[in-house]
Amino acid sequence: MRKLALLACATLLLAGLATGDTYALWSQEYAISARSVGHGQVGFAVSGSHQETEIDAARDAADLVFISADEELHHEAGSTDAETCFGFTVSARADGNAGLNYEISLTETFLDTDDPVFAGASIRVARDLDGDGVGDNPWFNLTSGSPSTGAQTAVAARKAEQSAQHDWVACVTAHPEEEEYQNTATVTVHTDSGQVLSASDSWNAKFRSVTGPRLDLLQLSHEVFHS
Amino acid sequence: MGMRNHPGFIAAALATTLAAGATFALLSDSATSGAEAIKAGNLLLTRCTDSWMELSADADGVSAASPQSPADFLYQPGDALDFDYCIRGTAQGDNLAVVLDIEWDEVGDADDTFTLYTDQGDGTVSAADVPIAGGPVGTDVRVTEFEDQRLAATWGDEQRNIHWLLRIHRESAFDPAELDYEDAESPDVPGFTVRMGQTRVPVSGYTGTEVAR
Numbered sequence: 001m002r003k004l005a006l007l008a009c010a011t012l013l014l015a016g017l018a019t020g021d022t023y024a025l026w027s028q029e030y031a032i033s034a035r036s037v038g039h040g041q042v043g044f045a046v047s048g049s050h051q052e053t054e055i056d057a058a059r060d061a062a063d064l065v066f067i068s069a070d071e072e073l074h075h076e077a078g079s080t081d082a083e084t085c086f087g088f089t090v091s092a093r094a095d096g097n098a099g100l101n102y103e104i105s106l107t108e109t110f111l112d113t114d115d116p117v118f119a120g121a122s123i124r125v126a127r128d129l130d131g132d133g134v135g136d137n138p139w140f141n142l143t144s145g146s147p148s149t150g151a152q153t154a155v156a157a158r159k160a161e162q163s164a165q166h167d168w169v170a171c172v173t174a175h176p177e178e179e180e181y182q183n184t185a186t187v188t189v190h191t192d193s194g195q196v197l198s199a200s201d202s203w204n205a206k207f208r209s210v211t212g213p214r215l216d217l218l219q220l221s222h223e224v225f226h227s
Numbered sequence: 228m229g230m231r232n233h234p235g236f237i238a239a240a241l242a243t244t245l246a247a248g249a250t251f252a253l254l255s256d257s258a259t260s261g262a263e264a265i266k267a268g269n270l271l272l273t274r275c276t277d278s279w280m281e282l283s284a285d286a287d288g289v290s291a292a293s294p295q296s297p298a299d300f301l302y303q304p305g306d307a308l309d310f311d312y313c314i315r316g317t318a319q320g321d322n323l324a325v326v327l328d329i330e331w332d333e334v335g336d337a338d339d340t341f342t343l344y345t346d347q348g349d350g351t352v353s354a355a356d357v358p359i360a361g362g363p364v365g366t367d368v369r370v371t372e373f374e375d376q377r378l379a380a381t382w383g384d385e386q387r388n389i390h391w392l393l394r395i396h397r398e399s400a401f402d403p404a405e406l407d408y409e410d411a412e413s414p415d416v417p418g419f420t421v422r423m424g425q426t427r428v429p430v431s432g433y434t435g436t437e438v439a440r
Contacts, residue, residue, distance in 0.1 A: 026270050026424055026425040027422055027423065027424030027425070028270065028271070028272040028422070028423055028424070029272070029328075029420055029421060029422035029423070030272065030274060030420070030421055031418060031419070031420045031421075032277075032312060032418050032419050032420070032421065033418045034332065034333075034415040034416060034417050034418040035310065035415060035416040035418075036412075036413075036415050036416075037300070037302050037308075037397075037413040037414070037415065037416060038299070038300050038301040038302060038413065039301060039302055039303075039407065039411060039412050039413035040301035040302065040303040040407070041407055041408070041409075041410055041411075042406045042407060042408055043408060058408065059408055060404070060406070060408055061403035061404065061406055062403075095301045095303070096300075096301030096302060096303035096306070097303050097305075097406075223403070224403060224406055226303065226304070226305035226306075226401040227283065227284040227305065227401075
């Protein structure tokens, strides 16, 4: 029995040597498990009371998001010479980064539009900091000569999940061209004597076109900065 | 003349003793030797506290390394991190050679590299620590014969403490195109197995990075 055991040990040793394996007389080991690492997420979106889709979210860092005029806004702005105001909200997150800046601009389609309501219109925007209205917050007047607000810092924190929502107010002043038409009414009367009497009167009337297609008014770009 | 002195009597007694098979010492002496204790050597592998540091600038622009907690750190492109794992070995004995194996569970993220240092014992990498192996995470490493060639030449009865430090470095440049707008996850830092053993057979046929010191 002892000879058999010795033979088995020798065989195992020789087999190990022949295959080039390390022959450890003693060893100890421990395992380190994989370590998960938190991951930051970036997001940028706008939602407004006067656009067809509730939320327009950016798909990447180069994606613009838009505030558009729906039919209701078109009608409201076209019906008055006063400002038509509405609210919109910017939602941003930049987890793990130093911050995110965004900028509000007039769209090219708005600047170039021949829409009877919005052609030549101006827009101004201001932050609603506490939900109670603009108050003393500064207004940014957006015109063809100055179409952007400048950067607004949305998120300035790091190493944690961090998101921010900014409420804004936008006011549109439309000066729709009033189209004029002349209406003439004519009355012709045949008398018993065979006389024909005719009278006519004309008057002028003005009207506004207050319906139109959806139009992108504002676009928002954003930029994430890391340090 | 007595019977005992008779030559015939002596011969008869000797013959009787030989026939019985007994040893007959003409002269005998004895000495007792004490038992020799053979002291066993020792190899011991232990863990110590792991840590990780952020190297990239924080939001305030300060770039000094700062310790981070895995629970609330959120990795983004532009970050640089060091994950330090300290390894402690104890070795004592003659004719003792040690082999240290680092075997990764899987290949790491493309941004991950590692360096294995000898550590002075403080658990962090300092200028006095010597990098002895490194490469992309996922490359197995085997280190043999530390210190002066064969450990047996220098270790002897003295117990030696061996300190290693495995540092995994993750770093990527900030690129807006790499920002994640989906709810994705950062790749895990892969796990690995640390094995320390005694060896007498030259290492061969090993496919990882092999370092002989």
